[in-house]
Amino acid sequence: MPKEATEKSKTFTNWRLLEDMNLLPVRVTCMGYKNTHPADLSCHTNIVPNGANVEAHCAQEHGGGWFHVKFRVSDGKKSPMWRELEDRGLEIQELFCPHCREQVPVQARRILAHLNNHPGATRVNLFPQTLCLSLGKQKPDSEEFDGLYTSNEE
Numbered sequence: 001m002p003k004e005a006t007e008k009s010k011t012f013t014n015w016r017l018l019e020d021m022n023l024l025p026v027r028v029t030c031m032g033y034k035n036t037h038p039a040d041l042s043c044h045t046n047i048v049p050n051g052a053n054v055e056a057h058c059a060q061e062h063g064g065g066w067f068h069v070k071f072r073v074s075d076g077k078k079s080p081m082w083r084e085l086e087d088r089g090l091e092i093q094e095l096f097c098p099h100c101r102e103q104v105p106v107q108a109r110r111i112l113a114h115l116n117n118h119p120g121a122t123r124v125n126l127f128p129q130t131l132c133l134s135l136g137k138q139k140p141d142s143e144e145f146d147g148l149y150t151s152n153e154e
Contacts, residue, residue: 013090027070050081066134067132091138
């Protein structure tokens with residue numbers, strides 16, 4: 001087996017799934033607040049998608065780790081950002097669809113369904129192929145969503 005396959009994850013979040021899905025973060029926007037209140041004057045910066053920039057924008061002075069991430073599915077190219085987030089110990093606290101306001105578990109089938117226009121969406125698709133992502137260093141509640149986290153318990 002390759003070393004990568006046997007290597008233990010450093011986080012509870014299953015970052016390897018996003019890497020294996022060939023999801024590329026095309027645009028990462030620090031929203032600096034929960035949800036999309038347009039009058040909020042927090043950070044609204046488009047950042048270069050890498051681990052250092054994302055971690056810096058998780059600081060409270062930048063907005064506390066709330067991002068809109070526009071994705072593209074690649075035909076083979078992998079983003080190094082997912083491994084960088086894992087190496088930095090960042091965890092997904094919340095992943096949700098801004099169109100239908102549903103929590104999205106980190107499961108390939110569910111993520112891909114929410115990246116497209118989908119039935120049940122009650123809002124205009126202002127951010128196509130975009131999901132809202134909340135990141136933090138604290139251990140997430142692993143009971144909340146099936147498939148969201150890897151199991152690090154022996």
